Amino acid sequence: xxxxxxxxxxxxxxxSKFLQSPVTPFTTPGHKRGANLxxxxxxxxxxxxxxxxxxxxxxxDDRVESKQVRVRAEKLAAQAYAADGD
Amino acid sequence: xxxxxxxxxxxxxxxxxxxxYAVSDWLYAEKAIGVELADEQRIxxxxxxxxxxxxxxxxxxxxxxxxxxxxxxxKESVVLPALQSIRTEAVMNPRDAFFAPAKDVxxxxxxxxxxxxxxxxxxxGIPRLLPGERITRPIIEYFQxxxxxxxxxxxxxxxxxxxxxxxxxxx
Numbered sequence: 001x002x003x004x005x006x007x008x009x010x011x012x013x014x015x016s017k018f019l020q021s022p023v024t025p026f027t028t029p030g031h032k033r034g035a036n037l038x039x040x041x042x043x044x045x046x047x048x049x050x051x052x053x054x055x056x057x058x059x060x061d062d063r064v065e066s067k068q069v070r071v072r073a074e075k076l077a078a079q080a081y082a083a084d085g086d
Numbered sequence: 087x088x089x090x091x092x093x094x095x096x097x098x099x100x101x102x103x104x105x106x107y108a109v110s111d112w113l114y115a116e117k118a119i120g121v122e123l124a125d126e127q128r129i130x131x132x133x134x135x136x137x138x139x140x141x142x143x144x145x146x147x148x149x150x151x152x153x154x155x156x157x158x159x160x161k162e163s164v165v166l167p168a169l170q171s172i173r174t175e176a177v178m179n180p181r182d183a184f185f186a187p188a189k190d191v192x193x194x195x196x197x198x199x200x201x202x203x204x205x206x207x208x209x210x211g212i213p214r215l216l217p218g219e220r221i222t223r224p225i226i227e228y229f230q231x232x233x234x235x236x237x238x239x240x241x242x243x244x245x246x247x248x249x250x251x252x253x254x255x256x257x
Contacts, residue, residue, distance in 0.1 A: 023114075024144045027122040030092055032136030057209060058120030063110055064238045065245075 005079040010072040014060045015052055027055040093133040100127040102153055103160035107236030109152050116155075117148040123209040126164040126235045164235040171224040178218035178253065187257035190249040193229060196221045199252035207232060208240035221250070 031037055034050035042050070054060050061069045077083070099109050110124035123130035131145060178186075178200055188202040198220060205215040215225060229237075229247055239245050 022118045023120055024118060024141055025120045026095075026131035026133065026137075026145060027120045028132060030132065030134035030136060032134060032141070035136040035138070037136075055120065055122075058110065058114050058122075062114050063107070063124060063209075064236075 001080050001082075006076060008072075008076070010069045010076070011060065014067070014069045015054060018054055018060055019051065023059065025055060025059060027058055029053050029055065089133045089135065089137055091135070094122075095131045095133055096128055097131070097149065098128050099153075099156065100163060102156040103163065104156035105161060105164060105235050107238075108161060109156065111236070112152055112155060113148050117144075117151065119145060119148045124236075125209075126166055126232065126237070164231060166231050166235075167224045167228045172214060172222070172228045174215060174219040174222065174225065176216070176218050177220050180217040183218035183253050187254040188251050189254040189257075190244070190251050193226055193247050193250050196250050196252060197223050197226060199250075201250065202253050203241075203243055203251040205229070205242045205247070205250065206240050207237045211240060215250075221252070 025032055029050075031050050031053070033054075034042075034047040037047065037050060056070055057063050057065075061067045065071065099106055102109075105126050106124040106128045107126065110121050110129050113119040113121060113129075121129045122132045133142065183200055183202050186202060191199060201215045201219050201221055202217050203215075204213050204217065206213045214228065215221065229239075233239070233247060239247055243249075243251050
């Protein structure tokens, strides 16, 4: 693996930003940023885990992927695994 | 009222002289509201157990503001070719087409070529073309008009579809 190419983590960074954002989701996942969950789940997984379960479209990125979050992450993964010519 | 089970709220915005794409993008950019699906005529909001009356009020207020904004900036309405007309014919095994020698050709002149990639508008992420399927004129028009209206292609090599990847039989 060429570690020089692996200096950023686009999805991870965007999750961090999303936690500070005011987005009201009417998207999947259905739990809506961890709201109103059954304690059976949160006792084991924590509300914080659900807060980090976020839609890509109109969530981590906009509908047309202006920030290219997914594309950048996929390119990095392809480089890490030498999966294609990039 | 809080939804007791998941509800899919489909809102047709065509009479506002706008597109579902434009409303979805405006809601996200201006009101920080994310909707699940959008197409040339509709948006769809997912209401679930996680929603509260306050959250639903956010959606209603956002929709009212979006309607005002749409009235101020009318867009050309878009009618895509009927889904039945974009039915495709698989003429090659998908695996063979995917791994065959390929070339990228302009979408506009790709009629009768055999697609070598997966092309899905997202949302909803259902492929309209799969490797091994023959590209037809209605499919080309569907993508051209859809992209003009704001359709987003998730998985194609060229997300703007200036070019599509097809099987290269001359190699």
